[in-house]
Amino acid sequence: AQSVTQPDIHITVSEGASLELRCNYSYGATPYLFWYVQSPGQGLQLLLKYFSGDTLVQGIKGFEAEFKRSQSSFNLRKPSVHWSDAAEYFCAVVNGGSQGNLIFGKGTKLSVKP
């Protein structure tokens, strides 16, 4: 069965510092991968997605992610974190084909120090 692991439950970075959030997936074929962000009291907002092609994908709010098949990873990065990036981040993979549901990781909570 497919699964997603986000090894870091909570990360704290200083404003202006770079950020990398880790995501590992388990899936036999080429996965459809997503990163979502959830601010307190809000729903999920899509940051970026990977289906095929270029392994480095750009998203909204200055985020990017790199798909590495050899490492079964899809890590999220941002060169310079802003205080408004404090939120919880979820990596997700599609369960099965393109019409499956999303399987989410447990999330990484990001805190930003001034």
Added chain:
Amino acid sequence: KAGVTQTPRYLIKTRGQQVTLSCSPISGHRSVSWYQQTPGQGLQFLFEYFSETQRNKGNFPGRFSGRQFSNSRSEMNVSTLELGDSALYLCASSLDRDVRTEAFFGQGTRLTVV
């Protein structure tokens, strides 16, 4: 364009009662999915509806049910509430069933069972 609307936003129920949550998708969207979010289990898929038919179902007991109306609005029902049903219930809508079409999430309904 209005986003996904979930009502009510907050709900407090007593064990043994039943509850109905509502989700109005973005206009023109035909697919609606429901997810349960808890601190312990994270985000878990409940079910998906498309064209008034349940297309996909997660691993939840029969106490959890749903339906979709001809205008794509969806409701989910939980009968015989248990304390463990306390969660944030999120609804997501998309144009069709292909996950390459972006899913938009509502702000959720926070259900507390006492």
